[in-house]
Every structure is written in C-alpha cells, then in structure tokens.
Amino acid sequence: METSTAILRVLDQLADLLGRTADTPPTASTPCTDFDVAGLRAHIVGWLTAFTDGYTSDDHLCSDPQAVAVDGSGADQVRRCAARLAEVFPAALSNPLKIGDAAMPGDMAASMILWEYQVHGWDLAHAAGVSWSPADDGVEASLAFAPGMLTPDFQGEGKAFGPRVDVADDAPALERLVGLSGRDPRI
Incomplete structure (x- = not known):
C-alpha cells in the first residue's frame, strides 16, 4: 500500500x-496533553493546511499552521486539503517538504503525517467518546515508521511525546501505535 x-x-x-x-465541548481534555478539543482541531487543520500547501506549491514550503482558523468542525477544510493532495500524490512525495528553514524528504514527511493523523484521530475520538478505526495496513505502516522518529530527544517526560506505554504485542495495531506514541489505549 x-x-x-x-x-x-x-x-x-x-x-x-x-x-x-462537532458538538464535543471545545475545552474537553484529550489524551494529547498539549491540547483540549479546540486546540487539537486547530492543530489538525492548521498543520494539514500547512503540509498541503507545501506539497502543492512550487517551492514545497509549508505555510504557517498558526495562521489557519478552524471553520466549524474543520471537516470541510480537511476534505478540501485531501482533494488538493489527491491531485499531486504520489508524485509530490519525491519532493522535499520544507517546514521553515528545515526540509525533510517528501516520502518521510508523508509517513509522519499518516502517523500523526491516525494518533490525533484517536485522541479526538477518545475525547468525544466515539469510535475511530483507521485501516490496519496504514496503522501497521506507521508502527514500522514511528520508532525511528521517537528517539529520546522527542519522547519522554516533558517532551513532544510522552513515554511509551506498554501494550501487549498481540493488541490491535491502533492500540500498539497509540501506546508507542505515549498514550494509554486503556484509558
């Protein structure tokens, strides 16, 4: 895949x-301790817009995610970004994606984006008490990718990702990914 x-x-x-x-209280807490529901929506929509702008622009430069305001639930903004990405994928993955002064290979950025939205989807679903079931093959791809990004520089107390949570090896793929990403799937 x-x-x-x-x-x-x-x-x-x-x-x-x-x-x-859409009706989840904006101040409801999420498993992503950096964000309440409103903050998580802003993070999702802002960064997806930034990534989309980077993949679809000639200079491959991501826009400022902080400059994006969430319209309603943000669902239509995500759909518009997905439509724009569908026009340039998979060819755009061969270009670097520039975030500020840094750049990363487009295919690596795509793997990071996939992982991020699978986990943030779980965060939002958990906060709202609804189901979230991304396809296992995509989650398995993220399980293969994420350990390379979750170095001690980025994971642990007070870092971008909390400490890994032990999850059984035979647990569903999403639970293993969530645990790897510093969230407890059993909460």
Missing part, C-alpha cells in the same frame, strides 16, 4: 470524525 493512498483514506475518515464530534 502506498503512503499517499493511506493518507487520503485516513483524511477521509478524519473529516468524518471531525463532523461527528
């Missing part, structure tokens, strides 16, 4: 999830 296909599939599910959780 191509990463671009998995991203488009998870974005379709994420747009639906955003719509289904």
